[in-house]
Amino acid sequence: MKKYYFDHAATTPMHPDVAAAMLEVMTGPASNPSSMHAFGREAKQKVNKARDLIAAALGCKPSELIFTSGGTESDNAAIIGAAAAMKKQGKTHIITSSAEHHAVIHTCEALAEAGYEVTYLPVDHTGRVSIEELAAAIKPHTGLISIMHGNNEVGTLQPIEEIGGIARANGVLFHVDAVQSFGTIPYRLSELPVDLMSFSAHKINGPQGVGALYLANGTPFEPIAHGGSQERKRRAGTENVAGITGFAKAVEICVNNRENKKLSLSKLRTEWLDKLKAALSGANGTEIVVNGNAEHRLPNIANISFIGIDTETMLMNLDMAGIAASSGSACTSGSLERSHVLKAMNLSEERLNSAVRFSFGLGNTVEELEDAARTIATIVERIRTNQ
Ligand SMILES: Cc1ncc(COP(=O)(O)O)c(C=O)c1O
Numbered sequence: 001m002k003k004y005y006f007d008h009a010a011t012t013p014m015h016p017d018v019a020a021a022m023l024e025v026m027t028g029p030a031s032n033p034s035s036m037h038a039f040g041r042e043a044k045q046k047v048n049k050a051r052d053l054i055a056a057a058l059g060c061k062p063s064e065l066i067f068t069s070g071g072t073e074s075d076n077a078a079i080i081g082a083a084a085a086m087k088k089q090g091k092t093h094i095i096t097s098s099a100e101h102h103a104v105i106h107t108c109e110a111l112a113e114a115g116y117e118v119t120y121l122p123v124d125h126t127g128r129v130s131i132e133e134l135a136a137a138i139k140p141h142t143g144l145i146s147i148m149h150g151n152n153e154v155g156t157l158q159p160i161e162e163i164g165g166i167a168r169a170n171g172v173l174f175h176v177d178a179v180q181s182f183g184t185i186p187y188r189l190s191e192l193p194v195d196l197m198s199f200s201a202h203k204i205n206g207p208q209g210v211g212a213l214y215l216a217n218g219t220p221f222e223p224i225a226h227g228g229s230q231e232r233k234r235r236a237g238t239e240n241v242a243g244i245t246g247f248a249k250a251v252e253i254c255v256n257n258r259e260n261k262k263l264s265l266s267k268l269r270t271e272w273l274d275k276l277k278a279a280l281s282g283a284n285g286t287e288i289v290v291n292g293n294a295e296h297r298l299p300n301i302a303n304i305s306f307i308g309i310d311t312e313t314m315l316m317n318l319d320m321a322g323i324a325a326s327s328g329s330a331c332t333s334g335s336l337e338r339s340h341v342l343k344a345m346n347l348s349e350e351r352l353n354s355a356v357r358f359s360f361g362l363g364n365t366v367e368e369l370e371d372a373a374r375t376i377a378t379i380v381e382r383i384r385t386n387q
Pocket of ligand 1: 009069070071073075101148150151179180201211
């Protein structure tokens, strides 16, 4: 059976050049960058080279990047680390949104249990926070704002430059989860009013289990991992040299091609919506609604409600037809829980209960989309007939 992978927001296939770069490290000499001997120095050089390349791509200084085990650790380290440092200044209030990834929401919940005050900003029906509500939520003891860039479930982009401007004007630190936007939206960190930013390699055709945290020079920060003095004492633990090398290769491939990638993914997404609508026009007139913001959005995510068809039923049928999609974030889709993002967007029950996320990337073609759209029309017909 032919298989269709439309779940690139969950994880992406590794680029062959990334695998080759990692294999060279993994099959090469032993490499602990903290060792003083030649083997160690060579490993350190690899990590430094990767750091230089990623920093140049992001427009920051190499010393401002901390390698981590991925987006989740970066989010945890950013929020817990910045909150702990701000607490020393008497600032114990954190602002985030109700549409963040669980890596942010659950971290904030843990901090609330530890005595911090947390405000969860609402989002509008497209998933955007309101700048006015954000400004009004700031208190004299607010120390940190954590708002994501591109949403992983609906693709909505938040106005991070405006939010950062407000944060700066109020002396509040600003963390951005940029895990989903890094691959397609260009920015120069030195020009953004952002203090901390999270990245993950496996969303940009790099390896799983490696990522980075941008920590602008001078940002108050307490490390969450203690041990050796790796990463300038900001994240203890032997570096994942092969993973970091693969991450840098993925960044190199991605930034050299980001504009093209953005355009081609946007085109794929538009084709997908057109083809799906055309294929479904005969399927008992099943209505589809696209969730998220039509203007401010990632190019590769299409969150679609198939009105009247339950999400789980749809996902199960798609899976049986070889089509991989998702009901939202990977961890949410493992359970029957409704997406907290769609709930936060206050969508109608029928939209909430029928939403499926398709996300595109490396290897997807228009031909595949045509095939898959036809298959979906057949599935919809079948479900409708049996209902
Ligand atoms: C927005 C966002 N933040 C954080 C993460 C967690 O990243 P990782 O899987 O690298 O831990 C994800 C992964 O789905 C994500 O989409």
